[in-house]
Amino acid sequence: MQLTRLRNRLTRGTALAALPALLTAGLVTGAVATAAPASAAAPLPVIYNFPAAVVISLAHPNADPPGANDFSCRPSAAHPRPVVLVHGTLADKTNEWQALSPLLKNDGYCVFAPNIGGASPTDYLQGTRPIEESSAQLATFVDQVLAATGASKVDIVGHSQGGMLPRYYINNLGGEAKVNALIGLAPSNHGTTLLGLTKLADVFGLTGPIESICQSCAQQIAGSPFLTALNAGGGTRPGVRYTVIETRYDEIVTPYTSAFLPGPNVRNITLQDSCILDGSDHISVAYDRVALRHVQNALDPQHPRPLICVPVLPAIGG
Incomplete structure (x- = not known):
């Protein structure tokens, strides 16, 4: 025993x-x-709510959006090109991309998002400097992404000025050889009348003071010398694929059709044509799951996903 x-x-x-x-x-x-x-990474949360994104950016200024700016990321065979997200005027990477950045990262993309066009890269308000200057900053950032990832080209997604500004990079700074696709969310491609307020500003002599504070704002007025030169001959390049995603209720880029581009390599999408429930405006379109499904399909047109139609609120998203 x-x-x-x-x-x-x-x-x-x-x-x-x-x-x-x-x-x-x-x-x-x-x-x-x-x-x-x-050990498997859990999906990143995707926030379809612009006010919530603003709160996050105020609490964590200059923070990378979820999933963005991992320079150790290597593109996969399924998604061989990094995606660069370009914010709009008076926005920044933090408050602009709390939805799209994690959404694309969860899809398996390498995602990158710079701050450009601010008095400094850490300022809360970005995108106010001359667009030529911001485009040069974008060019430098794209080169850094390509060098880090080993990719030969990037895809760019931009909102507002961020959907128009890359065209200057493509047309004037050698970006055509480095960009496969440009996808614009409510881009200011042909500028804006701001529902006629730009003409009123001229009458009262306010255009000059506005330009002194925000040079890019003046450049985005319909008919500005900058936009006239950018759009000469159509303003696109044959080596790049363009998608414009716009809401009929855009109150900043007016008329909303001024976002659209001509050309055989361009697809113009009005969100309400496929989803009457979509009430997104200029501000909330980057937090609109209907619009972001179009972004996903534009990035991977060989594997399109079913379109989404859900209620989307102006100034909020959904």
Whole structure:
């Protein structure tokens, strides 16, 4: 009896001592199988709510949006091009991309988002400097992304000024060789009348003071010298694929059709043509899951997903 107890203790002790080695060798299959799911990354939360994004950006100014700016990311065979997200006027990477950045990261893309066009890269209000200057900053950032990822081209998604500004980079700064597709969310491609307020500003002599504070704002007025030069000859390049996604209720880019581009390599989308429930405006379109499904399909046109139609609120999203 005593010999039996002793043998049992030795057997248990030997097994416990050997357990680390067995685990290392992968022989304890049940333990390994249980541990594997714990190491898998959980999907990032996607926030379809612009006010919530503003709160996040105020609490964490200059923070990278979820999933963005991992320079160790390597594009996959399924998604071989990094995606660069370009914010709009008076916005920044933090409050602009709390929805699209994690959405694309969850899809398996390498996602990058700079701050450009501010007095400094850490200022809360970005996109106010001359568009030529901001475009040069974008060019530098794209080169950094290509060098880090080993990709030959990027896809760009931009909102408002961020959907128009890359065209200057493409047309004037060598971007045509480095950009596969440009997708604009309510881009200011042909400028805006701001529902006639730009003419009123001229009457009261306010255009000059506005330009002194926000040079890019003046450049985005319909008929400005900058936009006239940018749109000469159509303003697109044959080596780039363009998609414009616009809402009929855009109150900033007016008329809303001024967002659209001509050309055989352009697809212009009005959101309400496929979803009458979409009430998004200029501000909320980057937090509109209807619009962002169009972005996903424009990035991967070979594998289109079913379109979405859900209620979307102006100034909020959904």
